[in-house]
Amino acid sequence: xxxxxxxxxxxxxxxNTFVVEIVICLATVLFWVAAPGQYFTxxxxxxxxxxxxxxVFLLWQGANVVFCAYVYLYARLLIAAINREANxxxxxxxxxxxxSTACAGPRQFI
Numbered sequence: 001x002x003x004x005x006x007x008x009x010x011x012x013x014x015x016n017t018f019v020v021e022i023v024i025c026l027a028t029v030l031f032w033v034a035a036p037g038q039y040f041t042x043x044x045x046x047x048x049x050x051x052x053x054x055x056v057f058l059l060w061q062g063a064n065v066v067f068c069a070y071v072y073l074y075a076r077l078l079i080a081a082i083n084r085e086a087n088x089x090x091x092x093x094x095x096x097x098x099x100s101t102a103c104a105g106p107r108q109f110i
Contacts (some may be wrong), residue, residue, distance in 0.1 A: 015078065015081075015082060018074070018078045018092075019078070021070075021074070022070070022071060022074050022075050022078070025066055025067075025070040025071050025074070026067075026071045028063075028066065029063045029066050029067045029071060032059050032060065032062065032063040032066075033060060033063050036051055036055070036056045036059050036060075037049060037050060037051060039059065040055060040059075069095075070099075073095065074092075074095060077091050077092040077095060078092060080092075
C-alpha cells in the first residue's frame with residue numbers, strides 16, 4: 001500500500017487512541033515537573049519522600065525527553081496524518097515502532 005492509502009485508513013478510533021496517549025504523556029510530564037516528591041514517594045516509598053536536587057534534575061531531564069518525543073512530536077505527527085500531509089503516517093508508524101521496541105527491549109533481561 002502507498003502512504004496516501006495508509007493515511008486514508010487512519011480511522012477515528014486510532015486517532016482517538018493516539019490523542020488519549022498524548023494526553024497521558026502530557027499528564028505524566030506535568031506530574032513529574034510539578035510534584036517530583038510525590039512521584040518518588042509513590043514509586044520508591046517513604047525513603048525518597050524528599051528527593052535530592054540530583055534526583056529531581058534527572059527526573060526533569062526525563063520529563064523533557066518524554067515531552068519532546070511523545071507529546072510534541074507525537075501530536076505533530078498525528079495532526080499531519082489527520083491533515084493528510086505526505087509521509088506523515090509513515091513517520092507516525094516509525095515513532096510507534098520505536099516506542100514498542102524501547103518497551104520490549106529491557107524485559108528480555110529480567
